[in-house]
Amino acid sequence: MIKYFVLLALVPYFQVSIVGTYIQQKGESGMDGDSEDWTLTITGYGKFKYHYHSFSGLVNYNYNTDGHWTLRNDTLMLAASKDAFFVKFVTKNDKLVPIQSIVFQNKNLHNLDSLRRTKE
Numbered sequence: 330m331i332k333y334f335v336l337l338a339l340v341p342y343f344q345v346s347i348v349g350t351y352i353q354q355k356g357e358s359g360m361d362g363d364s365e366d367w368t369l370t371i372t373g374y375g376k377f378k379y380h381y382h383s384f385s386g387l388v389n390y391n392y393n394t395d396g397h398w399t400l401r402n403d404t405l406m407l408a409a410s411k412d413a414f415f416v417k418f419v420t421k422n423d424k425l426v427p428i429q430s431i432v433f434q435n436k437n438l439h440n441l442d443s444l445r446r447t448k449e
Contacts, residue, residue, distance in 0.1 A: 347400055348373045351425050351444035356384075369407075369425070369444055371398055377407055379414070381438070404428075418444075 348371050356364025363385040370378045381392040396409030405418040405425060416438060418425040423446040427438065 347371055347405060347420060350447045352447055353441060353444050355440065365440060367438075367441055367444060371405075375399070379407070379409075 351369045351371070352367065354364070354366040356366075363383075365381070365383045367382075368378075368380040375397050376395065377398045378395045379393070381390075383390040394409045394412055394414045396407060396411075396414065398408075399406050400420070403420050405420055406415075407418075408415050417428040419428065425444040427441055427443070
């Protein structure tokens with residue numbers, strides 16, 4: 330019985346430990362350089378905000394969504410119903426690594442390798 334209470338006490342710790350802002354940036358500098366950046370903010374209330382920005386030549390593309398997240402074992406699931414945004418990440422230390430089969434189905438996640446937690 331005590332084992333279950335210890336387990337229940339640790340669940341909020343793991344939920345809170347995932348909270349933060351995660352980023353990735355790729356790109357080249359210069360006028361003709363392509364650049365992309367991803368930002369994922371996870372709050373302690375089971376909500377997230379996701380932003381993707383792409384710049385290539387004269388094309389500037391921004392994508393924003395928000396929704397709910399759940400954490401099961403080492404898998405973080407994000408879901409936003411307004412635009413059918415759904416993705417899973419594997420949590421590793423201070424990184425979120427996307428599960429690639431799901432990433433390729435969403436154009437706003439292309440080229441994403443992993444997100445690293447920022448130091449706030």
